[in-house]
Structures are given as C-alpha cells and as structure tokens.
Amino acid sequence: MINFNKFYKLFNIISACLIVISILLLFFKGLNFGVDFKGGTLIELRANDKKINVISLRDSFNNMNLGNINVKKFGNENDFLIKIEKKDRSASSIEVIKKNLSDNLSASFNFRRVENVGPKVSSELLKSGIIAIVLSLAAMLFYIWIRFEWQFSLGAILALFHDVIVTLGLFSLFALEINLSIVAAVLTIVGYSMNDTVVIYDRVRENLKKFSEIKIFELTNISINETLSRTIITSVTTLLALISIYLFGGEVLKGFSLAMIMGVIFGTYSSIYIANPILVKLRVSQKTILKEDNE
C-alpha cells in the first residue's frame, strides 16, 4: 500500500500554487485566442514551390498592408498557416490575397483551408464556449450532490476547477492557441476528471459504510490504493489513444489532443490529491453518508 495521505499537505500547497500561478498567467499574459474567438482570417496554404519559406511569405503579406500578421509552418514542408487580424473586414478578399501572393512570389499556392470569422460571431462563440464550460461544471456539481453528499460534490468540483484552470494556465504559458476544439477538449477533460474522481469516491463511500472505526484520513488512502490499478490502467489506455491522435492525427487535432493529454494527467492527479484531501478537511465520516439513508 502506498501512503498517498502522507503527501496531502505537500501536494495541496503545490496545487494551490499551480492554481494561483495559472490565474496570474491568465490575468496578465492572457490566452492566445484563435480566429474562432478573436475574429480575423486564417489561411492554410500549400506552396507548390520549395523556395517559399516563412520569411518570404511574411514579407509578401506585410506588403499587402493587412494589419497584424502571423505566419508559421504547419506540418508538411510546404504548408503554412497564416493568421490575419483583420480590423476592417471589407479591406481585401481572399481572392485578392491569393492573386497578390502568386504575383509577388511567382509561385502558385493552394489555399487548403480558409476561415473567416467576423467580430460579432467570434464574441458569440467565446460567450457560448464559456457558458458551456460553466454549465457543465454546474451540471456535474448537481449530479454528484444527488448521488453523494455535498462534501463530495465540493471536492469533485474543486478538482475539476483545478484541472481546467491549470490546463488553461499551461496554454497561456506556452501561448498555445485556443480555438473551438480546445473548448471541446476542456469539456472532455471535465468529464474525464469527474469520471476518475467518481470511481474513487464510490469506493470511499463503500468503505465508509463498511468500516466505522477507520478515520477518513486513512480511509481515503485505502480507497485510493484499492482503485489505484484501475486509475493507472485507464489513464494509460486513454493516454495511448490520445498520444496516437497527437502524433498521427494531423495538425488540426494537435492542440485538441495536447489539451486532453494535459487534462488526463491533471485529472488523475487531482482525483487523488484534491478530491480526497477535501473529504479529510471536511471531516467526512460514516455519519455523513448514513444520515441520508436514515432520512
């Protein structure tokens, strides 16, 4: 048996620090929102000439006076991703850009993907993304409250909150792009982390009924250990699937799978080191769960 409870204090401090740092990062550095949430134009193009590189593309785009531009390589040798923060939407159309580009660099380009999101739509998407995350947290809180007790509900939500905040904090730290699929990833993280917490909680509840003399401090440790092999195996299989998406699933899914990989790791950690210490702090005992059965 591993004494997870020996490290409750230490990891609580670490978690608190992580959350504070993440919030500070989100507050001061902010998130790197993609065109979905910020508006603007995204072009994924493939050059039919090997001479084309990021620098020549950037120069060419800068000459078109489109405002703030970001050019980067995207997957293959000749694939590039261009983001244009277009303030004035009517300024120039994709067709004009395409023509200017091939004239300037005397090469032909295949525009493989074009996304153009107006400011109104992007703010709506952002709003609905935030609502979706908050709503799902609330729905889970409610579900756990019904299935368990409020103490469990609080522990689970704090664990979820931790996972979401720290994942976003890492996205902020490395300036990774936040787009629609990241919102999907965050919601899946919420589901996964909850899944993990619930399995351990389920065991805690079972053990609480079984052993009245064991203190919650010990009891959580027993429960974590009993479910440990499951926790590890499921995390491993999920990570195997996610890593294969990250490595082979193409550029578009990279951000999504990366967020999920981080989320799975944090989710597993938080089920052990946040969800359980909360039960200890709240002095959950046999009475807590038996109360319900008597009513």
Add this chain to the structure above:
Amino acid sequence: MLYFSKLRIILVSLVTLFLVFIASSNFFDSENSLISKRINLGLDLQGGSYLLLEIDNGPIEIQKLQYTTTFIRNYLKDKKVIFTDLRIEDKSIFFNTTEKDIKIIESFFIDKESEINPYYNQYKSHQFDLTIIKNEFKLTLSKYGLIDIKTSSQDQAIEIVRRRVDEVGTNEPNILKRGNNRILVELPGLDDPMRIKSLLGKTANLTFRFVTKKSNDTFGVETLQFEDGANEALVSKRIILNGENLLDAQPQMNNQTNETVVSFTLDRVGAKRFGKATRNGIGKQLAIVLDGKIVSAPVIRDAILSGSGQISGNFTFQSATDLALLLRSGALPAPLNIIEERTVGPDLGQDSINAGVFALLIGFLLVIIFMFIKYKIFGLIANVTLLVNLFLLVGILTIFEATLTLPGIAGIILTVGMAVDANVLIFERIKEEFKSEKNNIIAFDTGYIKSRTAILDANVTTLIAAIILFFMGSGPVKGFSVTLAVGIFTTLFSVYFIARMLTSFYVVKNKEKVDLI
C-alpha cells in the same frame, strides 16, 4: 448470476450483427450494398464551404417606418383629426396633436382591431409601442414588431438564397435558418466559394428610371454613379419597372455590336408599363439601376411594346451570366453580410481522413496490445468487445446518418481509450474479490455487481459533458459530442452484454481453475 438465457444471447447477437452489418455498408459502394444509409462526412473532411450570412435589417426597418408614416398621414387626414409635424427621428415616428384629439388618436393606435397599428394575437402586442408625452405621440417598433420584420425578411431571403445557390448548381447544398436574422449555407465539395459569395453579396434590386435634367421632378431625384465609377447622372425617383416584373433573363451575344448583353422578358403588367413609358419617353435616357448603381442608360429610340429588351453594359460573358442569374432569382429583401466563412479544400479533407484513420488504427492497436499483456485471456475478451464497440458506434452513426467531423474522429479514438475503463473497473474488482472468495463464479458475479455504481456514475458524468457540448457547441464540435455520447451507450452495451456474456462462458467452463484472472 453468470447465466444468460438463450433468448438474451440471441437478441444480443442479432443486435450486434445488425449494427456490424450496417456499419460495414460504409465501406462498400452504395450500388452493391443493401443499405443506402451512410455516415455523412462533415465539411472539414469532404471539403466544402460553410457560410453564415446575416441579414442587414436596418434598411427594411426604415422602409417600414416610411411606409407607416405615409399611412398614418392619410389615415389621420381621413379621420379629420388635427396633427402636425409628422416626422421620423431616431427610428421612431413622431407627431403632435391638440389636447382634445389625444384620446381619439390614442384609440386609433391601441385598439386591437387597429388598422394602422396591427395587433399580434399570438404575442399579445402591437406592431408599434406608443408613448404620449403632452401633445406629442411617439411610435417605436415594438419587440414583436421587429421580430415580425426580421422573420419575414428571413423567410424571403432564404428563398432567394436557395434559388441563387440552386442556379449555380452545387451538389446537395444545405441552407438553414439560424436565429431570426441569419442564414447558414453549407456547400459540400465546393472549394472555391468566390462566385457564390459574390452572388449572395448582391441584393440585385433592379429598377428602370428616367434620367432627368430638372432637379424639381415631382417624385424627387437623386444622383447615382455609373458602375464604372467614372460618371454620374441625375435620375428620377419614379420607378417605371422593377425586378419583380421580370419573367426571365438570359445572357446573350448581340450580333450587331458583338457585345455580351442580358436579354430579359417582362410579364404582362411590366410589358404594358414599359411600352407606355418608352412610347412617351422617346429621346429620353432610361437608366437601368442595379443596387444603387447605373448599369447603363440607353437613349430610347422607339416604343418597345414586345415586353422584352436588352441590358448592355461592359459585361464579360461571366458577369452577364451572373447578372441574368441574379435577375431570374429575384431581389433580396435586404443586404446580406457574410459574418463567418470556413472553407476546406478537398485534398486537405482527404488528408485529415487519412491521418484520423491512421491515428485510430495506431491508438486501437496500442490499447489492445496493452490490454492483452495486462489481462491475457480477459484482455482478449475486452479487445473483442472494444472492436465490436467500434462497429456498434459506427453502425448507430450510420443509422442516424450522423455527420462525422474531424473532432468526431477524435471522439471515436477517445472512446477507444475510455471504453476499456468499464472492463478494467470490473476486472480489477473481480481480482479484489478473489482475495476473500475462492469460488470463481461467485467472485465474478460480485465483481460485476459491486463495480456497477462506479461505472454508471462515471459514464453519466461524461454523458453530461457530451450533452452540454451538443447544445452549446457549433459545427465540428457538435460532431465530437455526438460520437462521444453514442460511444458511451455502445460502450455500456458492449461491456454489459457482450463482454459479460463472453466472460461468463469462459468462467463457467473454467470454474475449477485457480488464478483465473
């Protein structure tokens, strides 16, 4: 109990075989397979364009106010009440009256049978909200008055958009209402939306009006630019004909001038009016105005009584074809703005499918190898279950003809990773049971029963996330939530029916064996 009735075994097998059969129909040509249902590929996988259009209702609101103002003027004159200073300001209609007429005029507007301020029974509201301050009446479009304007302009606009898209002839376009002032256009397989975008960007409001020199024309005049932007002309506001009178329009080569023109045919009313106007206006210039710009302004040489004519302008064959198309499909009630556009080329879509399928295969392979090493024979059972689960998932998506997107493929891969969780929970529980229970059958049975609540709770929470994602998410993300949600149900089915059945067969056969798992 590890006992399964014959009926149950047969039912489970039938359902499974049926779904596997349906799922496999996706991999064969539709002509050879019995089932025509197929998973639709999202625009991000098959390539295509997604356009979100917003109707600019501002001009319509103003039109409505102008129309109502005229109506009020005539109505009040008719009723012989005193009113002064009737005007439109800040999107409201104002007028003043005298003390004694306030009550009478108020009743004209708040009566449920009111002719000038229609009452909507279903909303319990009038078209206009009325406020009276001293002697001044103020009429503002009510919330429902605005909704009424929006929905009716949306209804008209979607019809015109549909006609224009159909005329261009893309395959299986998807045109839907969004909210009450937006239209979503999905064009699968279209990798260059430029032409459609420019067609949808035009209101195509066509009018025929005389060019005039006097600025005191009874109907009012306005200065309009020519399309080339170089010249302008003073044009009467009196409309002789508009696009609604057009029966047909086609691009044509004019043999004499070798110019491309758009020839048009008018309906009976239009032909009559056109004939009369051209007979009286010989020698005058007739301006053909499209969306506020003069296309051309030919001089009338003869009365045109045939009800057909030609529009010339500096057309290429393409622009003449487009103009004819716009005229045939009719004018939009209000301008449309493209507020969101996503286009994916077909080769990128194919690349995404290839990458997604490859990632799925690798992920699946890694998981089944891991499970086999960890649980041996039971790992094998879990793996068979997982494979069946995949087919079930694809089968159900096929039945519903769901749309598979790239995030949707990610959802399937994620299901592969997470689907083994239920089996792992059960197997681990059984292992624990073996510590206190020596009877194989009882240990397995208890393991299944005791792990049930955890599995249920765990899956319900994921399902909650998927459902919220479905209702809040848009486009590709929706596809992800669908596969995730369906994946949860197929997982539970395959774990509790298929895996459990296979396990029970094995355990019952080996009930004396030690260290079974």
